[in-house]
Amino acid sequence: MNEEAHPGGMHEPVLLGEVVDLLHIRPEGLYVDGTLGLGGHAEAIVSRLSGQGKLLGLDVDPTNLVRAESRLQPFGNRTTTRRANFRGLQGVLRGLGWNAVDGMLFDLGVSSPHLDEAERGFSFQKCGPLDMRMDPQGKKTALSLLREMSEDDLIKVLIEFGEGRFARKLSRAILHDVRQDLIKTTRDLADLCQRIVRKRGKTHGATRVFLALRNLVNDELGALQELLNTAPPLLSVGGRMGIIAFHSLEDRLVKVTFKTLEQEGLMGMAFRRVTKKPVQASQTETDRNPRARSAKLRVLERLR
Numbered sequence: 001m002n003e004e005a006h007p008g009g010m011h012e013p014v015l016l017g018e019v020v021d022l023l024h025i026r027p028e029g030l031y032v033d034g035t036l037g038l039g040g041h042a043e044a045i046v047s048r049l050s051g052q053g054k055l056l057g058l059d060v061d062p063t064n065l066v067r068a069e070s071r072l073q074p075f076g077n078r079t080t081t082r083r084a085n086f087r088g089l090q091g092v093l094r095g096l097g098w099n100a101v102d103g104m105l106f107d108l109g110v111s112s113p114h115l116d117e118a119e120r121g122f123s124f125q126k127c128g129p130l131d132m133r134m135d136p137q138g139k140k141t142a143l144s145l146l147r148e149m150s151e152d153d154l155i156k157v158l159i160e161f162g163e164g165r166f167a168r169k170l171s172r173a174i175l176h177d178v179r180q181d182l183i184k185t186t187r188d189l190a191d192l193c194q195r196i197v198r199k200r201g202k203t204h205g206a207t208r209v210f211l212a213l214r215n216l217v218n219d220e221l222g223a224l225q226e227l228l229n230t231a232p233p234l235l236s237v238g239g240r241m242g243i244i245a246f247h248s249l250e251d252r253l254v255k256v257t258f259k260t261l262e263q264e265g266l267m268g269m270a271f272r273r274v275t276k277k278p279v280q281a282s283q284t285e286t287d288r289n290p291r292a293r294s295a296k297l298r299v300l301e302r303l304r
């Protein structure tokens, strides 16, 4: 999810109808929601399962895990949850004795409470500590990472996340102020970025800096890459895997991997892209829920 498109208070699962349709849920199947969040998608999936079907839900954030567990409680032992990073999905499934699953969903990024709660440090619109960890036991906060970064490293990350023009200027100013202890909060960083980056339309000057730092703190692209390397062979024949990405770096990884799997297969397995083009939210959905604007859903199916 992107903060620009998040006016606060919107907790509606993105592309819900499309996810449920495209996963082709079998009532007796085994399913994974690798990004439980508030449990909206998970609830829709598990409500389509019979007593034989099961859903495993993961989240790295213990607070969201509790929120989702309470939402899924009416479904009793049809759901199992784990506090885990989806990059380790293979190990979690092995631990449960699940050899293959019929469907998986990954709705990437942060959840509404991450952006709404200032103390989590994700929002440039609120004043909180410069934290940005989805997993509060993660070793490094955004501030501790900045304290040990070189100017060149920060330039590289900012360029990767689209802040080309101002990357050098931003990097120098941010690291200067961090070293002088002038940046401690999200507000300090956001104000500095806003002074340097001229506003482009409705985009806040800190948008790309916050996105880049958040990704770095949580190694979001690394986790996605590991997931893409390990998850497709965990599908049973006919099983489907859906990924909702919110920015172009994530979506490109998904797009390229799904295309390669369709063309080349993997370990003797064949796959097809159910969606050649990403599925995007309808006008009605984006009118109701602006954060759906940047969502792109791609779905892969194992053929044999």
Ligand SMILES: C[S@@+](CC[C@H](N)C(=O)[O-])C[C@H]1O[C@@H](n2cnc3c(N)ncnc32)[C@H](O)[C@@H]1O
Residues within 6 Å of the ligand: 001, 012, 013, 014, 034, 035, 036, 037, 038, 039, 040, 041, 042, 058, 059, 060, 061, 064, 084, 085, 086, 087, 107, 108, 109, 110, 111, 112, 134, 223
């Ligand atoms: C966009 S929200 C999911 C919202 C959810 N689909 C719903 O209906 O409420 C993403 C959630 O995934 C979690 N998350 C992000 N990356 C993760 C990862 N690599 N492993 C496990 N959980 C992750 C975040 O903590 C967050 O709670």
